[in-house]
Amino acid sequence: MALSEFDRELIAATQSGLPLVARPYEAVGAMLGVSGERVRERLGQMLAEGLIRRIGAVPNHYRLGYTANGMTVWDVADERVDELGIQVGALPGVSHCYRRPRELPIWRYNLFAMVHGRSRDEVERQAAQIRALLGDACRASDILYSSAILKKTGLRLTES
Template sequence: MLRSGIIRRLGLVPNHYRLGFKGNGMTVWNIPDDRLQEAGERIGAMDFVSHCYARPRHLPDWPYNLFAMVHGRDRGDVIDKVNELSHELSECNQGHEVLFSSAVLKKTGMRLAI
């Protein structure tokens, strides 16, 4: 299945909660559209970012177009890392927020019925 391309790769996914990474926050960024690709590549290269996506804005209520999940041992650790990202993006960051989860409602991998 690997050779035919049905499966791209096999890998392990650690349980980051059990490893002590309990302070996880989805960061949302307001980045000029002409700088979005560059900013996404810079954020995505950080070792503490696991997901990085471009998403449409929903003006006037939601100006954010770049989303990145930041992992840390606790909320303070996440905030420190978000400050690092903010410094990295200082010339193109027009605002950002950190959204912390209040509860895990579902946490499973992708499952396919074949």
């Protein structure tokens, strides 16, 4: 899909994130010489066209004091994983939740839920809540703790 010059300018202006101001689209528009409404409209079109997948906040949990970040992994009955994943994803301590294919016999887990805490005890309490919600549908689980932030960037354009 061909990008217009405006698309390239818009991506370049937002690829490091939106400005941390009360009216970020207007700030981006001012940089590009267009209205904030034009920025919102084009980003909405880019979402609809699949040029970008989402617009969202990407907090740095470490800087917010959440230093115990754990990806909880669950072996959930396949016939219930979608239904239960929706419920797990709605829990307040879960930042994202998704289903992944198993890689048997090495990897048995099919439901993943990221939780953030100020301590490992806090993460383990949240994992206990998830386990209680999953009930008998859960056969096994583990918590994989983060040791570093590897990627916190969005779409990037390279010169070609």
